Amino acid sequence: MNTANALNPEDIALNPEDILTPGELAARLKVSVDWVYEKSRARGRHGGKPLPCLRVGRYLRFCWPDVCAWMRNAG
Secondary structure, X not given: OOOOOOOOHHHHOOOHHHEEOHHXXXXXXXXXXXXXXXXXXXXXXXXOOOOOOEEEOXXXXXXXXXXXXXXXXXX
C-alpha cells in the first residue's frame, strides 16, 4: 500500500467552531439567511460557483475557512 498519498486524519479534521448554520453564517457575513441559501444552491444566482456547504441530511452547514476561500475567489 502506498502511504505517500494517504490522507492524515489531522489534515482533514474540522474545528467544530468553524462549522456554521445558515443563520450563524448570515450573521457573520451581515447578510440575510435567504442570501445564504440562494448562494449555496447549485443553480442559484451567484454568477459562478455556489457557496460551499456541507449537507448533513436535510440540513446545511458551512465551513468558515471554505466560505472565506470562496469569497476571495468570487471577485
